[in-house]
Amino acid sequence: MxxxxxxxxxxxxxxxxxxxxxxxxxxxxxxxxxxxxxxxxxxxxxxxxIPPHRYHTQRRVYAAQKLIRDRVPLSGISHLCGFADQAHLTRIFRRTLGSTPGLYARSIR
Structure with missing residues (x-):
C-alpha cells in the first residue's frame, strides 16, 4: 500500500x-x-x-433508519438524508437493508 x-x-x-x-x-x-x-x-x-460511493450511500441509509426509529415522518426523511426523493430512498433502502422504509417502520412500532 x-x-x-x-x-x-x-x-x-x-x-x-x-x-x-x-x-x-x-x-x-x-x-x-x-x-x-x-x-x-x-x-x-x-x-x-467498500468503495467511497457505497460507503456514503450506506451511511445515509443508516441515518434514515435511525430517523425512522426516532419516529420522524417518512415523508421528510428522504430530503433530510440527501436522497433525490422518496422513491430514491425506498430503492436504496431496500437494496441496502432488504426492506422498504415503510415496512421497516411498521416492524418496529
Missing part, C-alpha cells in the same frame, strides 16, 4: 461523514487527497472494504 494511503482513506471517510447529506463527487475526493480517482477508490476499498 502506498505511503499515507490509510491516512488518506481516513481523510476521505471524514470528509464523507462531514458532508453526509450532500452530494459528493469522486473528483472532490480526488482533489482532497491529491490522487487520481481510480487510486482514491482502490485505497478507500482496501482500507474500509
Amino acid at each position: 502506498p505511503s499515507g494511503s490509510r491516512t488518506d482513506a481516513k481523510r476521505i471517510r471524514d470528509y464523507i461523514e462531514d458532508r453526509l447529506f450532500e452530494q459528493i463527487r469522486l473528483s472532490d475526493l480526488s482533489k482532497l487527497v491529491s490522487m487520481p480517482p481510480f487510486t482514491v477508490v482502490r485505497v478507500f476499498r482496501r482500507t474500509f472494504g
